[in-house]
Structures are given as C-alpha cells and as structure tokens.
Amino acid sequence: MAYPAQSGFRQRKLQPKMRMRTTSTDGAEPSPLFEDTSAGPGAAGYSRGQDKGPGAYPAQTLLSDPMSNLAMAYGSSLASQGKEMVDKNLDRFIPISKLKYYFAVDTIYVGKKLGLLVFPYMHENWEVSYQQDTPVAPRFDINAPDLYIPVMGFITYVLVAGLALGTQNRFTPEILGMQASSALVWLIIEVLATLLSLYLVTVNTDLTTIDLVAFSGYKYVGMIVGVVAGLLFGRTGYYLTLLWCCVSIFVFMIRTLRLKILSEAAAEGVLVRGAKNQLRMYLTMSIAAAQPIFMYWLTFHLVR
Amino acid sequence: MAFTLYALIQAVILGVNAVAVLHEERFLSKIGWSVDQNVGGFGEEPGIKIQLINLVRSVRTVMRVPLIAVNAVCIVLLLLFG
Numbered sequence: 294m295a296y297p298a299q300s301g302f303r304q305r306k307l308q309p310k311m312r313m314r315t316t317s318t319d320g321a322e323p324s325p326l327f328e329d330t331s332a333g334p335g336a337a338g339y340s341r342g343q344d345k346g347p348g349a350y351p352a353q354t355l356l357s358d359p360m361s362n363l364a365m366a367y368g369s370s371l372a373s374q375g376k377e378m379v380d381k382n383l384d385r386f387i388p389i390s391k392l393k394y395y396f397a398v399d400t401i402y403v404g405k406k407l408g409l410l411v412f413p414y415m416h417e418n419w420e421v422s423y424q425q426d427t428p429v430a431p432r433f434d435i436n437a438p439d440l441y442i443p444v445m446g447f448i449t450y451v452l453v454a455g456l457a458l459g460t461q462n463r464f465t466p467e468i469l470g471m472q473a474s475s476a477l478v479w480l481i482i483e484v485l486a487t488l489l490s491l492y493l494v495t496v497n498t499d500l501t502t503i504d505l506v507a508f509s510g511y512k513y514v515g516m517i518v519g520v521v522a523g524l525l526f527g528r529t530g531y532y533l534t535l536l537w538c539c540v541s542i543f544v545f546m547i548r549t550l551r552l553k554i555l556s557e558a559a560a561e562g563v564l565v566r567g568a569k570n571q572l573r574m575y576l577t578m579s580i581a582a583a584q585p586i587f588m589y590w591l592t593f594h595l596v597r
Numbered sequence: 598m599a600f601t602l603y604a605l606i607q608a609v610i611l612g613v614n615a616v617a618v619l620h621e622e623r624f625l626s627k628i629g630w631s632v633d634q635n636v637g638g639f640g641e642e643p644g645i646k647i648q649l650i651n652l653v654r655s656v657r658t659v660m661r662v663p664l665i666a667v668n669a670v671c672i673v674l675l676l677l678f679g
Binding site for chain 1: 602605643645648649
C-alpha cells in the first residue's frame, strides 16, 4: 500500500521541478540578473484578453459600433489602472520583486542544492557570488539561498506526514491542517528567535529575513528523507537517516552562516577581539544546532 | 505540540503585553536596567544588556497605543467566543 502512494508523491515532488523548468526556459529575453518570466507574458496577455473577449462575439456590428468601441477602450484602461494600483499597494506590504529573486531557480540548481543539503562535505567554495553589489540569482550560483526548495519541502513534508499517519491508521483530514500550522508556527518562532539573537549580538550582515526563512526551510528536506526511510525501513532506518541528515544540515548551516556572520568582523578591519568573535561563533553554532532539534521534534511522532 | 497560528498570536500578544508593562522609573531602575545607568562608551560596540534595554524601550514606545486596540479586540473576542 505504501509503494504506489510513494510513487504518487514522488511524482508530485518531481512535477513542480518540471513545471518550473518549462516556465523558465520559454521566458522573455534575459535581463541582467534573471529572467523575469512572470510579468512579461502575463501583462501582454491580459490586455489582449480584454480586447478579444467582447470582440470574439459573432456580431461584427459590435466592433463597428463606435459607442461600444469607446466603452471597450475605457473598460480596458480602467482595468489596467486598477491592476497597477493593486500591484503598487501590494508591493508596499509584500516585497514581490524581492521575492521573485528567490524563485529564480532551475532544475540543475535544485538538483545540486538538494545534493548539497544531504552531502555538504565535498563542496569547497561556499561564498555567494555578487554581480555589481547585488547577489547573483540562484540559477547561476549554487550558494545563493532560494525559497523554492523550502516551500516545496514544506508542502511535501505535510503530505508525507499525512502518508505516514495514514499507514498507522491515524489519519483524519484535519491532521493535515494541524501539521501544516504546527510546522509553520515552529518556523516563525525559529525565524523570530534568530532575528532577535542577531539583533542582540549586533552583527552587521546582509542576511535578510527572507534569507533566514530560506535557511530555516532547508531542514524540511532532511525531515522528508528521514520519514520516508522510516516508512520503508522501520525505526532503525528512520534513526540512521535522520542522524545522517542532522549532521549534514548542521555542517551545511555552519559553513553557510560562518561566511555571513563571522566574516564581517574581519572584513570591516576591526581588531578581531576574541570575546566578540567567540560570541558570534556561539551564535552560529546555536542556530545550526537548533536545526537537528527541530528536525527530530517535528518528525518523531510520525514514525512508530 | 499541536500548535495553531491562533496560539502563536495569543503568545505574542501576551509577551508584548508583558514587555509593555515594565515601567522605566519604578521598576527597571531598581534592577539597574535603565538607560542612564548603562551609558556605553561612544564608538564601542554595545553589549547585549544595552541592546536588550534599547529593545525594551523601543517596544514600549512603539507598541503602547496599538496594544490598547489589540487588547480591546482580544477581550471582546474572548468574551463573545470563549
């Protein structure tokens, strides 16, 4: 019973990557940082759709009538004005243009990043490359954080949790919502705690909140692998793979955060005093150590 | 373990209320956590204690008025829906 369902959600896991690749390859002309494939065809198709709608009616007199022409033009201008206003106001609350950067990924990046998350030991260069003071899109740099893997990992984690509970006959549809909100709440708590500790230690980094959400979301990959191994191989399989994934996400976080948090002291030219750097090292270690704790906390009740 | 977003919102409201209640003169000076007792040197990096004191002060300054509204809404909702 587990096998066909497992291929079901494996397919679901692969499908978003395929969809992502097709939308990214038939995008518009490449802009300097990344192909902004969402706004181009959408905006053009919108106004075209507006005009084609009433014009597609069989009565040709509809088009030739000057009054309806005027009404159509006025309606389409109103619609585009409304769309602009909504976009502008929405951009004030949710930085949509910044979010687009985090979703500029392709299949190769996702594959390499997933491999890096479970086996970070061979990777040499962990620095994020920049292009004229802005970080390069994740498509071109494997070290850049993205939001695609965390979002997909979160959704897959909820589905895998439902699957695991279903194999133990403990499944009800409400549990899916409960698991999702639990995991979301723990994520929010973790990001808030990290922000608070970064503020208290006065670290001048360029780590944004979204970066922290991305880094905290990478642990879902390890959790999914652990739970799947637990479903296939029982408790020993779960513990072994969870141990492996915990260690690798610990190493991954330390190597990534070290460049962001600890290198600032050296880069500013300030005398590297032992106490301050020690505090920052403790901070990095505790952020990295919180990941395995959460990984275990959020999955142990799923594998019996 | 089974957290909902609602529980998180409740916890945040309670936490912010707790921070808003810490009076500068009557309480924080008594335990040595007011700003005038902890003047750090200029050009030096502020320590954790000074950052915490600044954080408490800014939360109190910013959140005092919105908290009135949020608490009123919370009370009404709890009275109506238990």
